[in-house]
Amino acid sequence: MLTTMRASFMPIACKCPGALDVGTEALAIREDTGDVTAGGIATHEVCQQIARTGDRPEDLGPWIEKYACDADRLGVTTWQALKFWRQHGGRYPYPQTERPVSAPFGPFKLTGHLDLLSVDSGDSAEILDWKGGYRTEVDVEPQMRSYAYCVAYEFGLERIGATVVWLGDQPEPTYQRWEWSMLDLAKWVRETVTNINRRENRYTIGEHCRYCPRFFTCPAQCALVHGTLRDLGQLSEMPEAEIQPDRVAAIYPAVQNVERLCKAYHDLIRRIVALNGPVPVDDRMALALIPGVKHAIDARKGWRIMSEALEGDQEEIAKCLTVKKADFLAAVSDLAPKGLKGKRKKEVLEDLEEAGAVTTKTITSLRMVRRKDDPQKGNQHGEGTENANGNGAGPASSE
């Protein structure tokens, strides 16, 4: 019997075949959307309506009530979906939403749930995946290839177009798009299955580990954590004069990894306490979730009251408010006529700068950057990858 594996597991499996030894259950239950928060589910449901009707429901109240999610956030993500749909909906003339698909994949049965599938009357199809958040460094291409392969296999098609829309990106949704022929996909499946079949003790540690269900049990992670803790212990005992900067810098990636592990631990223990109530730490202490309250005033709803309380003094009201530059410029852009949006934003920003209303703070952040003397630097290609047909469309377009 084939072991079931979700397409959403593929980005991890391609980077680290060792992750597949997590156990059959985890491979099968991993959610496809990767966005299982209440807000994420509500966004997906409203997006389904947009794809079916061509418009966003006027009242989002039923979803806000059903999922107790953030109304503003749902409004923004679904507005972004509608903007995308108005420009590109024509690509999906026969939309099927929440369509399950599957195909054999070496020792696995690959399965997935498509947010949107449109099979045309010829030999091609389009698939689309809504992502409720902003675009991250996570490589979603293997997940989309998996969906595309399942669709090509199930319907016997020759060409699949695949799109991921990042609804959290501002001011416009960002999307990534690929096109593959069945030949491309079959070649990819052969290579990936060969790689997976040679997976014994083959681990690749990286950013993807934080989404891996083997995070806490993985032998490579355990070895790395032990080594890092030993290095940190030695460092703390070293007289400052003997500390060599490059030796300290060399353990930075490993320390980042330990931090990720600690973060995953915090998420886990929070979930455990939320589910079970206080959990004993020792004879005297227990871990508990202590409620706290933070208040914020919605300026739109409270404007009249605030204005009355401060006797209509605009200066006093302004002192209490902070305006996010990106949000304000997005609102300016929305109001400006098509074709003049950029110009209008530039003018308003210049006016604000002239009035001394824009404050600038210089911050420094610690990051890993390419060394100037890196011998491979000249061989690096720019950001982005070519699509499967090698026509260099690049992974992301912003409209």
Ligand code: SF4
């Ligand atoms: S935690 Fe990282 S290295 Fe370990 S199995 Fe998962 S992806 Fe691979």
